[in-house]
Amino acid sequence: MGIAIISPGREVKKWKENFYVLDKSIRVQVYPEISDKEAVEAVLLWQHPKGILNQFPNLKLICSMGAGVDHILSDQSIPSHIPIVRIVDEKLTYSMTNYALMGILNYHRQIFRYQLNQKKKIWDMSNPEIDIHVGVMGVGALGGDLVDKLLYMGIPVSGYGNSPKSGLNFPYYFGDQLNDFLAQVNVIVCMLPLTPQTENILNISLFENCNKGTYLINVARGRHLVEEDLLEALDKGYLSGALLDVYRKEPLPKDHPFWERNEITITPHIASVTNPDAAAPQIIDNYKRLKNSQPLINQINLTLGY
Template identity: 65%
Template sequence: MGLAIIAPNKSTDEIDAWKDVFRELNPDVNLQIYPHIDNKDAVEVVVLWQHPEGILREFPNLRLICSMGSGVDHIMADYVPEHIPITRIVDPRLTFSMTNYVVMGILNFHRQILRYIRDNQSKTWDMSHPEIPISVGVMGVGELGGDVLDKVAGLGFPVVGYGNSPKSNFRHPYYHGNQLQEFLDQVNVLVCLLPLTEKTVGFLNRDLFEKCKKGTYLINVARGKHLIEEDLIPAIREGSLSGALLDVFQKEPLPASHPFWEDERITVTPHIASITNHKAAAPQIMENYNNLMANKPLINQINKNQGY
């Protein structure tokens, strides 16, 4: 049985690091690296990140698809045979990094750090209104979103969660489905950690922004396709939003001509909120490789109907 890594957007150094861990875990693994996959018939397990569309059709003996990260939308958006399972990475370090990034963004807005950076540059001494009172809403309250709510609540801020499905005995105030307006009415910092599904593509749009409290601050760390990008700057200009912290985009790298670069109310980071650690991720993939060979249950398998 063979394993192929297909991640054309990752650097040679990154791929080499993954290869080293795989071979350390299983020196006998038949490992092929895209684009140099010479024996496609031997590939039964693929490890994917931003793979070329349609390439999965080229492996006639494929039995398992593994995401290199926690997200699987790049896989679900492509052709996937119904009988082939998909797994993802679950890593506490991903949660740690994501939560710290989001908390950083929330506190920067609360204490107006960007304003003071601009004041610094213009040598302006302005002590007025040093804090913005905030209430934080997180859309998508799985492992990542739940941890964000816990940590932000621990700092003493009011928090509210929102998701597509009801939850019983959730530890924070929670709304779902058609209760979106009730959720939005309570927050002025909006964090998107929704999974990317057919229902959530374009979820962050002009209609939603108009339902927000005036001056709401947006943080998107989920997927670029959640945001209708052309709706953001008008929403800021009209006052529905006061600004945004964005780590994910429709097209990455974000083109130099993109208007987000030019708007001081929008902070851009290059998809670094939470980075997969190959030393934590590769053993999970190799465990599933071994489980597949032994006909044992897989770990971290997604529900295809839910898309995550």
């Protein structure tokens, strides 16, 4: 089996070590030093140069290095007959849920406010809690786990998605019911997959329909958010603040206005990071399944985009 890891600027030593431990016969080549392109049967991708996959004549499997696949699907040159799979990892879910809960509870107990008060030496015991109703946009594997944890904690929660779902134990809205969903909530957590339908969904039109002072958490993709619209929404009071882990350009440029806004808390895309120990076995398993004409695990639906 020949694997190429194409992930510019990302440290992949741990990935190579995991493949070697699991199967010493696997040959791993790392971009840009891929000398034997014909040996590559599977590629492991994160933010790859567009069009590069056309260089591998024997490519049979495309793997995302994480749960998201929008960075792959945005490459229009990828052959449609080659299956694409993503990583599903309990640790990814664990980390993502904990990050979102941290943001929700910090807003609920106004930790951000108290941090500012500490700098100003202000002792203010008024209104120590904000009543919250959380709205989770995207209730798949990651969003569904967050909903479960919120329900366990007794925090009101509603969900929103692109398609109908049945058998849920919480209020759920879909499609053109977005405004009905927004009317119920005052904390929004975006965990949607990035598709043509969801790109730019966090825009001024949506913010105008939020309950005044709604708090936004985006842990999905930077391109879900129209960044200038967030600033306008904060200025006009549609939103009270935001916790952001993803951005349109990463690293976030030093001259970006988000840095200067006290209402915005910034983290550097660390909400949930793929664990190579869990990912490598899935990739090898899928390669063997492909060879044996068996169904692949975590294969994405090209029509849906996730």
